[in-house]
Structures are given as structure tokens and as C-alpha cells.
Amino acid sequence: MYYIIAAHGAYAEGCKSSCEMITGDTSAFVPVTFTEDMTKEDVEKKYEKILAEKGVDECKAIIADLPGGTPYNAAMRIVAEHKNIQLVAGLSQQLLVLLNAGEELADAIAQTGEIYGNTVVVKEKKTVQAPKDPVEKKWYCEFPSG
Numbered sequence: 663m664y665y666i667i668a669a670h671g672a673y674a675e676g677c678k679s680s681c682e683m684i685t686g687d688t689s690a691f692v693p694v695t696f697t698e699d700m701t702k703e704d705v706e707k708k709y710e711k712i713l714a715e716k717g718v719d720e721c722k723a724i725i726a727d728l729p730g731g732t733p734y735n736a737a738m739r740i741v742a743e744h745k746n747i748q749l750v751a752g753l754s755q756q757l758l759v760l761l762n763a764g765e766e767l768a769d770a771i772a773q774t775g776e777i778y779g780n781t782v783v784v785k786e787k788k789t790v791q792a793p794k795d796p797v798e799k800k801w802y803c804e805f806p807s808g
Contacts, residue, residue: 664716665761666709666724668694668733669753681758688762692716696733705736713740723748723767725757 667674674693682688694708713721724741726734729751741749748767752774760770 663720663722664690664692665722666692666694666712666737667753667758668696668705668709668724668737669727670696670731670733673727674753677753677755677758680755681762684759685762688758690762691758694733696731700732702732702736705733706739709737709740713744718744719746721747723750725750725753727751727753 667678669677672695675695678688678691678693681691692712694705694712696705709724721744724737724747726737726749728734731751734749734751737749741747750767750771752771754774757770757774760773761767765773
């Protein structure tokens with residue numbers, strides 16, 4: 663089992679390196695670096711090469727740095743073709759440490775509290791009832807005296 667971790671610049675490599683300092687072996691993480699001279703298609707080719715070399719069925723997820731960023735968008739076609747691969751946005755060192763310590767992906771995402779889930783976790787949303795009476799708008803701040 664492995665995870666593809668992808669980000670703008672060297673962020674994915676940095677997260678993997680920092681995780682290794684804390685938890686040891688990080689061979690379950692395969693970093694992909696997106697640089698200014700690359701296109702979405704270039705990133706897709708990197709993903710496809712990794713999947714061909716390491717096995718599609720062994721890939722648990724592609725974890726990108728930002729939702730809507732090029733590494734994330736490039737992964738959308740990949741996960742559409744391979745239903746066993748999850749797509750997660752919000753790559754962080756904390757997430758990698760939890761995964762490397764043996765946490766399941768959904769549990770690690772829930773613990774980080776900062777991950778945007780595409781197919782893994784939808785955070786609980788609270789519905790707020792609109793007030794029946796109109797709310798007075800104030801265009802200034804009031805500070806308590808004293």
C-alpha cells in the first residue's frame with residue numbers, strides 16, 4: 663500500500679522528509695513535485711508512471727496540497743478511472759505522521775481537522791436557522807469600555 667503525495671514546489675518532499683525524522687521509514691509516500699514549467703498533463707503523466715511502477719491496486723490515495731490546484735485537478739481524472747484510489751486535498755506533515763503511525767486514512771483526516779475531503783470524509787455541518795426578525799447591520803465595531 664502507498665500514497666501519492668503531490669504539491670506545488672517541494673512541499674510534498676518536505677512533508678515526507680519531516681515525517682521520516684519523526685516516524686522513520688516513509689516508503690509508503692511517493693512525492694510528486696509540481697513546478698511552474700509543468701502542465702496538468704505533465705502531472706497526470708507522473709501519476710500514471712507511479713501507478714504503472716508501483717501498482718494501481720496498491721495505491722490508497724492521492725493527497726494533494728490544495729483543492730482546485732493543478733496537482734489536485736490532475737488527480738481527478740486518475741481517481742475517476744480508478745475507483746479504488748481516493749482523492750484528498752490538504753496535504754500536511756501531521757496527516758503523513760498519522761498515516762505512517764498506522765492510522766486509517768479517514769481517521770487520520772478526521773484527526774487533522776484541516777483536510778478537505780473529496781471522497782473520504784465530509785465534515786459534520788451545522789445548519790443555522792436564520793432569525794425571524796431582520797438583523798440590524800452595523801458598519802462599525804463597538805468595544806466595551808473599561
